[in-house]
Amino acid sequence: xxxxxxxxxxxxxxxxxxxxxxxxxxxxxxxxxxxxxxxxxxxxxxxxxxxxxxxxxxxxxxxxxxxxxxxxxxxxxxxxxxxxxxxxxxxxxxxxxxxxxxxxxxxxxxxxxxxxxxxxxxxxxxxxxxxxxxxxxxxxxxxxxxxxxxxxxxxxxxxxxxxxxxxxxxxxxxxxxxxxxxxxxxxxxxxxxxxxxxxxxxxxxxxxxxxxxxxxxxxxxxxxxxxxxxxxxxxxxxxxxxx
Amino acid sequence: xxxxxxxxxxxxxxxxxxxxxxxxxxxxxxxxxxxxxxxxxxxxxxxxxxxxxxxxxxxxxxxxxxxxxxxxxxxxxxxxxxxxxxxxxxxxxxxxxxxxxxxxxxxxxxxxxxxxxxxxxxxxxxxxxxxxxxxxxxxxxxxxxxxxxxxxxxxxxxxxxxxxxxxxxxxxxxxxxxxxxxxxxxxxxxxxxxxxxxxxxxxxxxxxxxxxxxxxxxxxxxxxxxxxxxxxxxxxxxxxxxxxxxxxxxxxxxxxxxxxxxxxxxxxxxxxxxxxxxxxxxxxxxxxxxxxxxxxxxxxxxxxxxxxxxxxxxxxxx
Numbered sequence: 382x383x384x385x386x387x388x389x390x391x392x393x394x395x396x397x398x399x400x401x402x403x404x405x406x407x408x409x410x411x412x413x414x415x416x417x418x419x420x421x422x423x424x425x426x427x428x429x430x431x432x433x434x435x436x437x438x439x440x441x442x443x444x445x446x447x448x449x450x451x452x453x454x455x456x457x458x459x460x461x462x463x464x465x466x467x468x469x470x471x472x473x474x475x476x477x478x479x480x481x482x483x484x485x486x487x488x489x490x491x492x493x494x495x496x497x498x499x500x501x502x503x504x505x506x507x508x509x510x511x512x513x514x515x516x517x518x519x520x521x522x523x524x525x526x527x528x529x530x531x532x533x534x535x536x537x538x539x540x541x542x543x544x545x546x547x548x549x550x551x552x553x554x555x556x557x558x559x560x561x562x563x564x565x566x567x568x569x570x571x572x573x574x575x576x577x578x579x580x581x582x583x584x585x586x587x588x589x590x591x592x593x594x595x596x597x598x599x600x601x602x603x604x605x606x607x608x609x610x611x612x613x614x615x616x617x618x619x620x621x622x623x624x
Numbered sequence: 625x626x627x628x629x630x631x632x633x634x635x636x637x638x639x640x641x642x643x644x645x646x647x648x649x650x651x652x653x654x655x656x657x658x659x660x661x662x663x664x665x666x667x668x669x670x671x672x673x674x675x676x677x678x679x680x681x682x683x684x685x686x687x688x689x690x691x692x693x694x695x696x697x698x699x700x701x702x703x704x705x706x707x708x709x710x711x712x713x714x715x716x717x718x719x720x721x722x723x724x725x726x727x728x729x730x731x732x733x734x735x736x737x738x739x740x741x742x743x744x745x746x747x748x749x750x751x752x753x754x755x756x757x758x759x760x761x762x763x764x765x766x767x768x769x770x771x772x773x774x775x776x777x778x779x780x781x782x783x784x785x786x787x788x789x790x791x792x793x794x795x796x797x798x799x800x801x802x803x804x805x806x807x808x809x810x811x812x813x814x815x816x817x818x819x820x821x822x823x824x825x826x827x828x829x830x831x832x833x834x835x836x837x838x839x840x841x842x843x844x845x846x847x848x849x850x851x852x853x854x855x856x857x858x859x860x861x862x863x864x865x866x867x868x869x870x871x872x873x874x875x876x877x878x879x880x881x882x883x884x885x886x887x888x889x890x891x892x893x894x895x896x897x898x899x900x901x902x903x904x905x906x907x908x909x910x911x912x913x914x915x916x917x918x919x920x921x922x923x924x925x926x927x928x929x930x931x932x933x934x935x936x937x938x939x940x941x942x
Binding site: 432434453454455458459463464466470471472473474475479482483484486488490493494495496497498536537539540 | 796799800801803804806807810811813814815816817818819820821822824825828875
């Protein structure tokens, strides 16, 4: 039985620091998994390892049964895995449509050269994440944090993912923006997207996930449904800092 | 960016003006323009690499020099026809571009710029000591076969070459490949995060830049009829290329062309007043003022001016 994503005994050390300590977990097809834990628990490192931005010290990462540990980032994205970042990283001198264009590009120089952009698809993606028609020609400097997150979601969705890793999607957003993004995530869930979501905003996260994994010091502390994980004494200790 | 008929009309007027130019100006001015044409080619090449991807090349004369030396040596020492030596020179420059590319796999920013500068200096030294019987050593090679004779013919040749290079680079940069190369300059990580192989894209940028630099270098040596290491692998030459691209407007095609013409004529008209290297102070000063006022260069200043005229006209009309 293969899973959309599976981590087996993954260890990542940065010098003397063990950021990921023998992590193993898997995500079911169409499942939404919440990854929680205090700052520095190693949540983002997991995302970087899955995307190949960092290489694990040992262990393996499987995507639909295939070991992707040695693949470069673009090849992993080609297999349907993609992520967003805690701090959005737009292309500053490009408008909304051009930013999305990058995500839509095939990883083939010849195709990039001879075939023009698909404006209809760019517009469709922009509107699907909640941009208005009037926003399409705006540049990142003119966008709010909520819009920047939407833009990053649109560019990420443009790569045609089946698994999305969302890193702190609610950080810096207004209540209105949070509900907008939450609605979008729920819609993707209904469409069958497999998700891993990292968030400190536990209240907003709860309705969006099927299962949660709590981490601390790079290792899994508790795993199961959200209420169960939050009730775990170790998780409470990790969050509250007490013993 | 839409292409309006005004753009086409402006280009048509410019081309007709350039083609008619030899009727009106002196041979000396034509020779100045020939240099401006070649400088524009080099600046476009620099911009394709550095203006777009943000990998600042301080060693462009290295690529130009490979093109120039290869074609000069093949035709002068080995009797190759120019029609063959130039394509081979372009290939050689592209191989040089691959070498140039290797450090870009690991480093960027000022470190990359320094490594490329080292490439240029290394080439300067090597050309003089390795097989001077072939490279001509310190004195270089003179008496290289020229493609055509006279200022007028060479003016047409260099202008057509520049126009061809500019047009094909414009087409290339308008494509999605061009968009992706510019995106690398803005945020390489995000390009990778969009599922694109940035190594492949950067290699493409280096190859395109090397192709243009090699082509320009080869034609240049067959215009000059001579080549010497000190004139080619020279820091002033390097900065003239970079400043031309920046002063005109980086990340555009027309910007480096404007910059090349502006700089060439500036340096030329300053010559009677300031015959020495002091001229470079003046252009450094102008470049500095321009960057402070409008870092996007002369092209942007002109565009804004044009926008204001349009707005004033619209205001007067309503």
